[in-house]
Amino acid sequence: MSIKPIKSRSPYLVTWHVYAALFMREFTARLTQDRFAPVWLFIEPILHVSVMVAVRNLIGRTRLVPGADFIPWLVVGVTTFILFRTLWNKGMTAITRNRTLFSYRQVHPADTVVVSSAMESKLQSIVLLMMIGIFTALGFDLIPHNPLGVMEVWIAVGLLGLGFALCFSVLVTFFPESAKIVSLISLPLYMLSGVIIPIQMLPHSIQQYLLYNPMLHAIELIRGDFFATYHMVRGVELSYVYEWAICTILLGLALQVRYKVRMISR
Amino acid sequence: MIEARNVWKRYHGPFGGDWVLKGLNFQIPRGVSVGIVGKNGAGKSTLLRMIGGMDAPDKGEIIERCRISWPIGLGGGFQQSMTGRQNVKFVTRIQGGNKYVDQIIEEVQAFAEIGKAFDQPIATYSSGMKSRLAFGLSLAFDFDVYLSDEATAVGDVTFKKKATKAFKDRIGRSSLIMVSHQVKILRDLCQAGIFLHQGKAIWYDKLDDALDDYYESIGQKPTHRKKKNQGKYAHENLDDDED
Numbered sequence: 001m002s003i004k005p006i007k008s009r010s011p012y013l014v015t016w017h018v019y020a021a022l023f024m025r026e027f028t029a030r031l032t033q034d035r036f037a038p039v040w041l042f043i044e045p046i047l048h049v050s051v052m053v054a055v056r057n058l059i060g061r062t063r064l065v066p067g068a069d070f071i072p073w074l075v076v077g078v079t080t081f082i083l084f085r086t087l088w089n090k091g092m093t094a095i096t097r098n099r100t101l102f103s104y105r106q107v108h109p110a111d112t113v114v115v116s117s118a119m120e121s122k123l124q125s126i127v128l129l130m131m132i133g134i135f136t137a138l139g140f141d142l143i144p145h146n147p148l149g150v151m152e153v154w155i156a157v158g159l160l161g162l163g164f165a166l167c168f169s170v171l172v173t174f175f176p177e178s179a180k181i182v183s184l185i186s187l188p189l190y191m192l193s194g195v196i197i198p199i200q201m202l203p204h205s206i207q208q209y210l211l212y213n214p215m216l217h218a219i220e221l222i223r224g225d226f227f228a229t230y231h232m233v234r235g236v237e238l239s240y241v242y243e244w245a246i247c248t249i250l251l252g253l254a255l256q257v258r259y260k261v262r263m264i265s266r
Numbered sequence: 267m268i269e270a271r272n273v274w275k276r277y278h279g280p281f282g283g284d285w286v287l288k289g290l291n292f293q294i295p296r297g298v299s300v301g302i303v304g305k306n307g308a309g310k311s312t313l314l315r316m317i318g319g320m321d322a323p324d325k326g327e328i329i330e331r332c333r334i335s336w337p338i339g340l341g342g343g344f345q346q347s348m349t350g351r352q353n354v355k356f357v358t359r360i361q362g363g364n365k366y367v368d369q370i371i372e373e374v375q376a377f378a379e380i381g382k383a384f385d386q387p388i389a390t391y392s393s394g395m396k397s398r399l400a401f402g403l404s405l406a407f408d409f410d411v412y413l414s415d416e417a418t419a420v421g422d423v424t425f426k427k428k429a430t431k432a433f434k435d436r437i438g439r440s441s442l443i444m445v446s447h448q449v450k451i452l453r454d455l456c457q458a459g460i461f462l463h464q465g466k467a468i469w470y471d472k473l474d475d476a477l478d479d480y481y482e483s484i485g486q487k488p489t490h491r492k493k494k495n496q497g498k499y500a501h502e503n504l505d506d507d508e509d
Contacts (some may be wrong), residue, residue: 013362015363017362018360024356029345032347103336103340104357104360105319105334106360261322264321
């Protein structure tokens with residue numbers, strides 16, 4: 001009457017099955033959340049960017065950015081930062097949200113974080129393409145001058161977000177209060193990454209400290225790849241972003257291995 | 267075969283915790299169904315969770331050389347906004363049954379008998395419907411060992427019978443590890459017994475002996491009538507108020 005079990009799967013195949021199943025589940029869950037969900041998925045980030053652009057355009061004073069138009073410059077920065085922030089925030093809570101799934105022994109806590117990050121980065125990539133489409137149609141110059149470079153930075157930001165998600169998900173699972181602190185520091189980080197204020201305007205003595213922030217590097221670099229004439233902040237490097245990404249991912253994976261049993265049994 | 271080697275377990279609460287299980291040693295042979303008995307808080311559910319891989323011992327190890335189910339009837343993994351069908355598909359994919367999705371859906375549907383609700387979100391289900399679905403889902407897969415934590419106690423009378431029958435059909439192919447306070451069900455489905463007492467596990471080849479010692483430890487006589495049939499725990503000798 002019941003089916004024959006598959007004899008035994010290799011660990012890699014099990015992981016692949018879990019990833020595929022979780023991905024489809026997460027996606028269906030997002031789409032069936034409420035009636036508005038399928039639209040909201042894309043409208044939300046677009047609205048966010050539009051509001052930022054509108055506010056900044058109406059009340060901002062410094063509209064002069066060296067080597068780029070102000071609005072496309074802002075759109076690229078905000079979209080890139082949102083990719084990072086969404087990966088971080090959603091991935092951070094993935095373990096808590098999916099706690100009940102750990103009764104299936106194939107599902108590990110790290111899987112939920114990885115899948116959540118993969119899905120969010122897919123959605124955000126679609127958002128980026130939509131932004132390029134919308135703003136180009138509105139007459140702004142938002143066609144990347146170096147598309148491969150854009151992809152390279154975009155992937156780096158995705159990996160950085162994954163690394164942060166892996167580390168912080170362990171923290172948030174044991175100390176739920178820390179989620180509040182994370183949302184608290186994400187606003188200053190928004191400012192310090194040069195998303196809405198051009199860092200070039202700041203004195204060099206401040207710049208050299210701001211350059212410790214990998215998101216500043218990423219955002220400047222992706223702008224440099226979008227606009228041919230853009231003058232990036234001096235000292236930004238792609239390898240710095242990748243170093244951060246690799247270190248946080250490795251640290252995150254180590255934490256996931258160390259605390260796996262305690263996270264499952266909570 | 268499942269083997270526990272010097273298994274110790276304590277709770278890591280905010281106030282520390284005492285050892286609940288203090289060095290368990292036992293072997294459950296292939297094909298033998300076991301009932302776990304003991305007082306409340308003796309660690310029965312904890313032991314079951316550890317066998318199911320949802321928890322790990324603090325010391326010692328549990329060696330498993332077979333496919334073990336998740337605790338039967340555990341509907342925890344259901345996503346509220348998704349339909350029953352979508353949830354069944356998800357679990358099937360995790361278990362690696364991609365090729366058999368249709369077959370499993372059919373089987374779960376037949377077992378759960380929840381009709382049209384199968385295509386409606388889990389959030390609209392009653393608790394009985396949820397446990398029917400969860401139960402059907404566990405039984406749709408062929409495991410060597412099923413775990414059950416008071417799970418047969420759910421649902422109405424006809425469903426209870428169906429569940430018990432489903433277990434009986436599987437004897438020979440698969441076995442069962444069961445935590446329950448209902449002597450009738452234990453007696454129906456299990457041959458051997460484990461009695462958890464003061465942090466130790468005592469293995470009994472016969473469930474009746476485990477029940478004897480369990481009742482002795484709580485200072486009660488089992489509520490059975492005068493001997494009519496083979497043993498004092500036989501079905502006919504038990505009072506109905508047992509469950």
